[in-house]
Amino acid sequence: MGRRLVVIGAGMASGRMLEHLFETAPGAFAVTLFNGEPRGNYNRLMLSPVLSGEKTYTDIVTHDDDWYAAHGVTCRFGEHVTKIDRGRKVVISPGGETAYDKLVIATGSAPFIIPVPGKDLPGVVTYRDLEDTDAMIAASRPGAKAVVIGGGLLGLEAAAGMATRGAEVTVIHLMGHLMERQLDPAAGYLLQKDLERRGIKVHCKGATKAILGDGKVEAVLLEDGTVYPADLVCMAVGIRPETRIATDAHLEVSRGVVVNDQMQTSDPAIHALGECVEHDTQLFGLVAPLYDQAKVLARALVGDAAAFRPVQTATRLKVTGVDLLSAGDFAEGPGREDIVFRDPGRGIYKRLVIEGERLIGAVMYGDTADGAWFFSLIKDASDITDQRDTLIFGPGFAGGSKADPLAAVAALPPEAEICGCNGVCKGKIVQAIQGGARTLDMVRAQTKASSSCGTCTGLVEQIMAMTLGDAFSANANPPMCKCTDHPHEDVRRMIKTLGLKSIPAVMQEMGWKTVGGCASCRPALNYYLLSDWPTEYVDDRQNRFVNERNHANIQKDGTYSVVPRMWGGVTTPAELRAIADAADKYAVPMVKVTGGQRIDLLGVKKEDLPAIWADLNEAGMVSGHAYSKGLRTVKTCVGTEFCRFGTQDSTGLGIKLEKLLWGSWTPAKVKLGVSGCPRNCAEATCKDVGVVCVDSGYQISVAGAAGIDVKETELLCAVATEDEAMEVIAAFVQLYRENSRYLHRIYKWVAKVGLDWCKAQVVDDTANRRALCDRFMLSQSIYQKDPWAEEPKLRNDFAPLMDLSREAAE
C-alpha cells in the first residue's frame, strides 16, 4: 500500500479531489477521510431542491459506501479532528491518533451568526448541511411562519424552498436590494417582485435587533421596531472560512488558510482546498474554482506539475421559475460602459458591462438563454467591437446588420395590437394620422392609444414617424433627462397607472438607460413617488438636493442659512431673544430679514446645524423650510387686528393657512400671501396663492410670479368663510402636487393645464375638492414634522467622519 493521506472534511472539493487522485494514481495513497457530519460526500449545492422537495437526500449523494470501499478509503464520519501535531505528523481525534505523510485540510466554511440576543434559541438554524435542511423541512408545515435573515443566494434559496412547502416566509435583508453582491438594483427589484408574487415577503434595509422567544423562537425584532412572528429563523447572512484547526496548528492563516498555486500551505506536508483556503488574497465560494483546485491538488499530491489559476465564474440562483444569472465584474468604473436592455412587459432585464473592446460582466434576469454565450465572451476576453450594436440580443444576432428600429414597426400588420390597455391596433393609429392627427396628443385623443399606462408611447411615435416621414418631430415634449426617453408627464402618469412605488421600479418599468439615474431625475422621481404614494414610499434623503437633505440652504462658501418659522410673519420678544442668542453663540456672520417676513441667519457651519436647531427648538421654534420645494411662507398684513382699513383678520388666516400647509413637499416652492384689504400690503397678488380679504369674504387667486417672470395672480374663486378658503387652498395645492412636473412653479403648471380645468377640479366639483383635501391631509399626517427635531435623531453625518487637522498641528 502507498503512503498515508489523511483528509479532513468530506465536502464537494475533497470528494472531487479524491476522484481525480484515484484516477491518476490508483493505489498511490491509503486514504483516511474524516468528516464532522455523520455521512460522506454529497452535493451540497443540491440542498435547495431537497428543501423544496424536488429531490431527496439519496438523490444528491455523490459517493456511497461502495465507492469508498472500492477505493480503500477508511471512513471516519461523524468524527471531528481536534488537533494536528505537525511535529509528529499525526492528527488527533476522539478515536485516537492517525498518522499521515500528506494531510489535506478541507474544512469548508462556517456560517456567520449575527451576535444578537436570542441567537442560540432552539429554532434558529443556519443553512449549511443536511441537519439544517431537515430542520427547515420539519418546520415548513403549511401555515407555519419562517423568517430568513439574509437576502443573498443562500437565504433566498432557503426562503423559496420553505415557501414551496407551504410556510409563510419573510426575508429580512440588511441592504437596499436583494443579492446586492450579484445584482444591480434593477435586477434586484425584479427578483423581489417575483418572490413577492410567490407569497414571500421581502423586507429590505432591515437590521435584526433581536430574536425573541421563551424557550424557543417566537419572533424576530428589527431595529425599526417591526416584529415578524416566527416558528423558525434561518440565518443566512454569509459564511467565513473554517480555519480553526489550521490556526491552532500555527499554519499561515489570513482570512482563509493560505495556499500557493499547488494548494500547499505553509507546511509542505499539508495541503488545503475548498472554501477554507485563501489563494492570492482571494476566497472561494462557488463550485467551479473549487473543482479546479481539486484537479490541481490531485496532481500536486503525486508530484505532477500543476498550478491553480482562478477563473471567472457565473452565479445562478437555484429557485425554480426564477431565471437569473450574473457573471464577471459588473460594477461601474472609468472607461466602462453599460448596454442595458429592458422589456418591462415580460419582466426581462439584461445588462452588459463593456471595457474597451471587451465584455467584462453581465447581469441577466427573466431570460438567461444567452448567458453561456456571454459568459464565454467574458472568459475568453473576446474582442466584441464588431458585434457591439447587436451584442445584447445574443448570438442569434451576432455580427448581423444594424437593426432599423422603424423596420420592425413597418413590418407589423395593420391588425397588430399596439396599445394593450385600450385595444388599439396599428391600422387604426395609421388611419388617425392620415386623417390629420399630427401630434401624439391628437393621436391619443382620437384613438386612446398610449393614453393609459403609456408603455406603448414609443411604438406610437414610431408609427407616426413611419407614416408622416420628416413631417413628424418626435418628443415635442422633451425627455426628463438623458437617462430616459420619457417626458415628466409620462413618468408621472405611469407611476400612477402601473403602481410603481420605488425608484428601481420606475427605472425598470420605464426602461431607464443609466444605472442609478442622475442628479436631475433622482430628486424628481423621489418627489413623484412620495407625492403619489405617501404611505408606502420611503423618502430617501440621498435622492434629494443638498438643501433638502441638510434642511438648510447651502451658500456659495459651503456654509448654510438657518431660518426659523414665523407663522404668518408674526414673532415675539422671547423668540427674537432666542434668535439673537443663537446668532451670538454660533458667531453667525449675517442676520437678515427676508422678503417672506422671516429672519435669516446666514453663514452657519454644517456641523453646528443640529446644535443651533436644538437651541431654536428649545425656544419653541421649528424649521422655516426656507430651503424646500415645499410650503415656504405665508406673508400677511396686520388686518382687522390693528389696521384701520382691514376688512378681515388676514394675520389670523395667514397663520391658520401656514399651520395647515407647513411641511408639505410640492413640485417647486410655494409662497402664499394674505392681504386684509384690496390695498394688498402683503403683496398677495404676485404669490403662488394669494388671498385678498374683502367685506364679503375672501378672494382666492393663484398662479402669480415675482421672479424671472413677473405675473399677477388670476382669480380662482371668492368664498365667504375662512373654512372654505382653507379647503379650497389645500385642495388646489394638492391638485398641483399630484399633477405638476417637478420644478414647475404653480404659474407654469397652470399655464399648461389651464385655469378653467383647475376651477372645475376644486371649485365646481365639491366632492372632488373634499377628496383632494383628504389626500392632502393624509400626506400631511406623514410629512408634517419638524426636521430640526427629527433629523439629528436619525443620522450622525453632520459632523466630519474624522478630523485630522488638529492632530497634525501638534
Added chain:
Amino acid sequence: MNVMADAWLDIGALEEIPLQGARVLKTPKGCVAVFRAADDHVFALDDRCPHKGGPLSEGIVHGHSVTCPLHNWVFDMTSGQAQGADEGRVATYAVRVQAGRVLLDSARLARS
C-alpha cells in the same frame, strides 16, 4: 503623536457613510470627501469643485459619479475627471474597504 505614520489610515466604518452619500475627512490641507456608491464602492476626492469650490461631499451620488451641488458639474469619482463639456479634475485618494473599515492612503495627506 502622528496618525499619519501608517500609509493606510483607518478613517471609520463603512456603515458610517450613507449609501449614495458621503462624509468628510478634515485634514490640515483641506477636506477630503469620502463617498459610498450604491454598490458599496468607496471613493475619496478633494472636497472642492475646481469650478467655484463647491463641496462635492454634498452632491448627489449616481452610479460612480457625483454632481456638484453648486453648479451641477459632474465628476467621475474614480478618476476625478469632470464629465461632459466641463473641463477640470479633482484630486483623488486611494481608498479601500477591509472588514467593514474604510482605509485611506494617507501618504498624500502628510505635510510636504
